[in-house]
Amino acid sequence: MTTDPIETLDADPLGLAPQVSRELRPCASYTLRVNGFERPVTDAWIGESLLYVLRERLGLAGAKDGCEQGECGACSVQVDGQLVAGCLVPAALAADSEINTVEGLSSGGGASDVQQALAASGAVQCGYCTPGLAMAVHDLLQRNHRPTEVEARQALCGNLCRCTGYRGVLAAVQTVADARAQEAEEAEAAVAAAAVAEEAPAEQPAAPAAEAAPTEAPAAVEPEPAVEPPVYADADAWIEHVPQPPAEPAPVPAQAPAPAEQPYGDGAGAYDTGVYDTSALTAAQPSIPAQAVDDQVYYQPQGYPEQPYQATPAHGTYVPTGYPDGHQQQNGYDTGYDAPVYEPTPAHGTPLPGTAHDGTPPHGTPYADPHPHGAPAEGGAPAGVPYGATPAHGIRLPEDDHAS
Amino acid sequence: MLPASLDEAVDALAAAPAAVPVAGATDLMEAVNAGRLRPAALVGLGRITELRGWRYEDGGTAVLGAGLTHARMDRPDFAALIPALADAARTAGPPQVRNVGTLGGNIVTAAPAGDTLPVLTALEATVTLARSGGTREVPVSHLLTGLDPVRPGELLTWVRVPLLHAPQVFLKATGRSGPARATASVALVLDPARRAVRCAVGAVAPVPLRPLEAEAWVAGCIDWDGSREIDPVATAAFGEYVAAACVPDNYGAEGAWEAVTEGPTAAAVRLRRTVSVLARRALGRALK
Numbered sequence A: 001m002t003t004d005p006i007e008t009l010d011a012d013p014l015g016l017a018p019q020v021s022r023e024l025r026p027c028a029s030y031t032l033r034v035n036g037f038e039r040p041v042t043d044a045w046i047g048e049s050l051l052y053v054l055r056e057r058l059g060l061a062g063a064k065d066g067c068e069q070g071e072c073g074a075c076s077v078q079v080d081g082q083l084v085a086g087c088l089v090p091a092a093l094a095a096d097s098e099i100n101t102v103e104g105l106s107s108g109g110g111a112s113d114v115q116q117a118l119a120a121s122g123a124v125q126c127g128y129c130t131p132g133l134a135m136a137v138h139d140l141l142q143r144n145h146r147p148t149e150v151e152a153r154q155a156l157c158g159n160l161c162r163c164t165g166y167r168g169v170l171a172a173v174q175t176v177a178d179a180r181a182q183e184a185e186e187a188e189a190a191v192a193a194a195a196v197a198e199e200a201p202a203e204q205p206a207a208p209a210a211e212a213a214p215t216e217a218p219a220a221v222e223p224e225p226a227v228e229p230p231v232y233a234d235a236d237a238w239i240e241h242v243p244q245p246p247a248e249p250a251p252v253p254a255q256a257p258a259p260a261e262q263p264y265g266d267g268a269g270a271y272d273t274g275v276y277d278t279s280a281l282t283a284a285q286p287s288i289p290a291q292a293v294d295d296q297v298y299y300q301p302q303g304y305p306e307q308p309y310q311a312t313p314a315h316g317t318y319v320p321t322g323y324p325d326g327h328q329q330q331n332g333y334d335t336g337y338d339a340p341v342y343e344p345t346p347a348h349g350t351p352l353p354g355t356a357h358d359g360t361p362p363h364g365t366p367y368a369d370p371h372p373h374g375a376p377a378e379g380g381a382p383a384g385v386p387y388g389a390t391p392a393h394g395i396r397l398p399e400d401d402h403a404s
Numbered sequence B: 001m002l003p004a005s006l007d008e009a010v011d012a013l014a015a016a017p018a019a020v021p022v023a024g025a026t027d028l029m030e031a032v033n034a035g036r037l038r039p040a041a042l043v044g045l046g047r048i049t050e051l052r053g054w055r056y057e058d059g060g061t062a063v064l065g066a067g068l069t070h071a072r073m074d075r076p077d078f079a080a081l082i083p084a085l086a087d088a089a090r091t092a093g094p095p096q097v098r099n100v101g102t103l104g105g106n107i108v109t110a111a112p113a114g115d116t117l118p119v120l121t122a123l124e125a126t127v128t129l130a131r132s133g134g135t136r137e138v139p140v141s142h143l144l145t146g147l148d149p150v151r152p153g154e155l156l157t158w159v160r161v162p163l164l165h166a167p168q169v170f171l172k173a174t175g176r177s178g179p180a181r182a183t184a185s186v187a188l189v190l191d192p193a194r195r196a197v198r199c200a201v202g203a204v205a206p207v208p209l210r211p212l213e214a215e216a217w218v219a220g221c222i223d224w225d226g227s228r229e230i231d232p233v234a235t236a237a238f239g240e241y242v243a244a245a246c247v248p249d250n251y252g253a254e255g256a257w258e259a260v261t262e263g264p265t266a267a268a269v270r271l272r273r274t275v276s277v278l279a280r281r282a283l284g285r286a287l288k
Helices: A017-024 A050-057 A113-120 A130-143 A149-155 A167-199 A207-216 A235-241 A278-284 A398-403 B006-015 B026-033 B076-081 B083-090 B103-109 B116-123 B140-145 B212-221 B232-246 B266-286
Strands: A027-034 A037-045 A076-079 A082-085 A098-100 B020-022 B042-044 B054-057 B061-065 B126-131 B134-139 B155-162 B168-174 B182-191 B196-202
Touching: A027 A050, A037 A050, A050 A076, A076 A130, A082 A130, A113 A130, A113 A167, A130 A149, A130 A167, A149 A167, B006 B042, B006 B126, B006 B155, B026 B103, B061 B103, B076 B083, B083 B116, B083 B168, B083 B182, B103 B116, B103 B140, B103 B155, B116 B140, B116 B155, B116 B168, B116 B182, B116 B196, B126 B140, B134 B140, B168 B266, B182 B266, B196 B212, B196 B232, B196 B266, B212 B232, B232 B266
Parallel strands: A027 A098, B020 B042
Antiparallel strands: A027 A037, A076 A082, A076 A098, B054 B061, B061 B155, B126 B134, B126 B155, B168 B182, B182 B196
């Protein structure tokens, strides 16, 4: 770290600015090693935090600026393998440290298993805390391969999330831990199998074992591309992902199994709109006829391509339902089975035949007199009609007698 | 600049007395980010590995490096040595802060709610201040109260803590269950060799407070030769005694120092209840 003064400003005729600036704003130039890339920083004020330098000077906007006090954890990054709050590290003093940011998690081109598990388990709502949480979970699972829930909670106690309530994050921790343990087991089994195979034919090099060994530590090793650093470490991946047709839903977890509790759908496409490509949609489905509503329209469940879905029938339309398997299907409803005849739903307020209930009256219809024999003197509900109407406030109900 | 050894750091500070020595920077950068501090220069202490460990000295003393991080003090080997300091380090903050925040920084910052400070006060630790060409030893309480402050160009290097081989307790009351600043904290250590109980109350005043009379009284109530038992009534009385000694009647009143109130303020009553519970529990756990 070298301290050098700001260049003399030609626009300053009195020559005062450099003096003032040098005293008030000592600057330094240094090189940060971020995600394996050397990133030079020139003429930065020595009071700039690592978070500021990463975001504003190096364009790595993954770490978020929440509180600038180390309370929220949104700026969590790793410096020399330790999780720190980026806002509390002077960038000039992190000059020869190894810095890992959330951009480095996805340096392989796609989201890491931690990020996929966070997305899949509903741990992301507004997303502001998510980069910090991803780094915290990554750091936790580097140090502790099988964290208990208490250990996970303690490790994540420095990351505040106002949206999700943390349950999704804890589920993601367990998901990733389970997936990695399974991978490690499979790798061990592969090693054992290789050893057995090695014993049987005496001449067999240890190649399978050497192949299986690296998978034992799945996430610790991140590949370092030898190309020039792009502005964003995963910028190439973004460009690749933009024109993808929806055949490949992008953030669906590949190896991470779905967590135990998953509130919304199966996660694989329920809310994952991915990338829109309407041409693919129109190619797969024939266009809807213009007068589809006027034609004889049948509800046709998806999966029967000879009778494509045409339109939603109007309310009250007779919708035949058939048993799709085991019966011939000719016109969509002629199933060879006497389907029960459905009648259109009657309009609101229509009395149903054969029931005592005679329909909800239209809005605005006055209620029938709840007290056909005259209201009781004290205004309470008459005996035998316990809930005829809500009594006014302050009126004592008959069952309140014991409470006085 | 990032000196790699203690001598280099001390020389750098002598060359630029306005430079700020920076270890974990968690308190420094908070002030810088808020615009309260504009450092003229920084001397990073993170590369001085000799300050990041501890050693033992004759006479039952551990010499702790000022660069010991809270995360390091939380580990079991250190907790076996000075359990109260490990407890204080464990609750000092979130992992992001404990990974870099150091013991020396906690002392030099001297924040009212600094968690290691009551423990060091109760242990009657002394610190070593190094400058270019010499060192001096200062009791940590003198440093914190400003009796003998750190002079320009000096660097806090070592913290000398007696190894008591007796129960030690650190308890802390916070506003939430996660890591938070203490509203009150109590450190209590037993010193069987001197038959003394030493107690310090943190976060209720700008510096940790020692209720000396309460300590002397309760030390007389303990059966030191036997099973170190104490009457529960005496434990409760000790809590009240500590609270009354450490929280003044006019706590939280307008013009706090000179204010004269009729009886304790509501804030004082509340804080005394907290402190008395903490002190009672601390003594009970130490003697269990």
